[in-house]
Amino acid sequence: MERQLAAILYADVAGYSRLTGQDEAETHRQLNQGLNLLTEQITAHGGKKVHEAGDAILAEFPAVTAAVEAALRFQQLMGEIQATDADSDQVQFRIGVNLGEVIHDRGDIYGDGVNLAARIQDIAPIGGVCVSGAVFDQLGSGIEFSYDDLGYRDFKNISRPIHVYQIRAKDPYENHPMAAIESRVKGQLMFDDAIERKLVTRGRCACGSIEIEISQESLGTGFCHCKICQRSIGAPVFAWAAFPVDGVKFVGDQPQRHRLSLIAERGFCAKCGSPVLWRSLKPELGTYLAIPTGVLDNPEDYAPTWHGGIESQLPWLQIHDDLPRARCEESPFLRKAWGSMDAADPEKWIALDYAETLEIDDEAKPK
Ligand SMILES: [Zn+2]
């Protein structure tokens, strides 16, 4: 029997029988969607689907890089579908990729390498991709990825320990300054309102009708040069400090709110007009508030750490620092927020300027 070296991809749905028990029809719909998408990616990357067995797919590829690319691309697409359709997040796949000798027979492939791909799949995180050391060593320079070394693992019916790596698509926004703020927001503890909290800082509007009490540390600071910020505060650049929603209390008058764009609103003093907050409305009510640095009592302690919206930075505004600079379209947060409004194309964000978004939102139209 002739043996051939092949990259073997094995994908399986996590917890399939449990899901089927909960909602058979919906689980089946999502399974079909996933299997079709994976089949497309296998073909698009030069692989061949060998067989489907219930909720699993076995495929072979002539090259390891193509197999890993197909797996990563598939998981990325599944993630995108599930991010936009909350009901679609039940069926999620684990994928294992191995390099090994296979025997072709009866329209199928056989060999230890196939079994090992399935075993590696078992330990992949839900929605993730794991590969054997043999695959990892052969990954070409044409593929960008990050990885975790999961060490040597023993597998049932495999005689020696196998080195396993988890592979992830490289996140192009990994180093974006906003990413740090978002990860801190995610880890933020919810505080019990009854607990007396020491104030971290305070602020107020120009006339003093609104006082701001801030009881949690800042999540991050920045400049925004975007057109919408320029118009809404009437200044060439907006400097802000972000705080968890739970850490900000408005005392006295409450800020009047005005929908600023399809994705955000601002709060201002109804008496004097000072802007006192900015918050995201999409995709869900934001977990943090951006407070204009200028209304804080100690703005000197909240130095901006990066520049956003630099595509609109005014040519005569020279700020000589070496802080990171990013365009709006590079922000993972803005991409997600505008994406939820069906405006995934950054070109559209510029077109959807202040006036146009007011048209869309009648309530916000000036009387
Ligand atoms: Zn005021």
Ligand SMILES: [Zn+2]
């Ligand atoms: Zn802005």
